[in-house]
Amino acid sequence: MEAIKILTQPLRAEEIEWKIIAAKHGQTTLAPYIDARAVMSRLDRAFGPFGWQVRYTPAQVGSEHGVIASIAIKHPESGEWVEKQDGSGASDMEPFKGGISGALKRAATVWGIGRELYSYPRVVVEGEHKYIPWKVLDRLKNLPKAVAEGKPLPEVIRLNAEGESVKKAG
Template identity: 40%
Template sequence: RVVWRVQQSGFSKQGKPWAMVLAYMDNRAVQERFDEVFGIAGWKNEFKTAPDGGTLCGISVKFGDEWVTKWDGAENTQVEAVKGGLSGSMKRAAVQWGVGRYLYDLPTSFAQTSLEKTDDWNKVFDKKAGKNFWWNNPQLPSWALPQNPKVQNTKADFTEEEIPNPPKLYVVGKDKKE
């Protein structure tokens, strides 16, 4: 599941709204993807305090009888500091496993915008102009769309031969380097 957020927005000299948007994954997408690929008992996470006061997250995946862990960290956030630090560190640890890594390769996207309220579109309040406008989520490029929405391996019951080549963990899409 890909989520979009506005990075920058404004109005042109002609009064038309614009919004530059970024794609990201939320923490629920990370949890769902690991559940789909490894099953609920085939992965786990743990948290530690980072040296600078942020949060470190380790995501472990079970291959045979062995747990393999990859770590990453994040600072606590301005809003809901602890929750934001936990969520951010887990998303970053998931990228170590390949989940959502392709999102870094997406080009800058500008959303379709409207001054008229449009159902199912997102609302933005532009402080400088003092008014609202609406924007629609862009479409992902074809290389970032799922090639096969069904996950083949849903449990961590891999054979020894499969351990060196674990299944891909991308939230959606396919590694374009393959």
């Protein structure tokens, strides 16, 4: 089915954002993620704006609150709605909006959108950074193409703030 091919195509560099997940012990660890707008664009391309819908449901496990996103897609041949879901807790920065966005992105992964991000190498930048250096971001623009082409990649990519490869000390 053509729509499934569109959903599961490897992400392009412009669909991927990078975030700092840790900055300690003299290094900064980065992780790739898909932006919620890129998820919506991918769903529109695959099914058209009237061929999919999302529903959000509040959730609670113990004392932790979160959101479940259910993405329903109208089957192109049968017209039946098929739904898959996943959830996310509230984010630190914007608890409400971040929880909704996180749930949408996780539910999109269940449909195959951006699933390859889980196989990306870990990216470590020398130094403890509050923001990702521009030269590092520029260097990482080539990574989605390498992943899509199945090129062998290291488990960890180590860079300096200039975006240049470095060997692990020790």
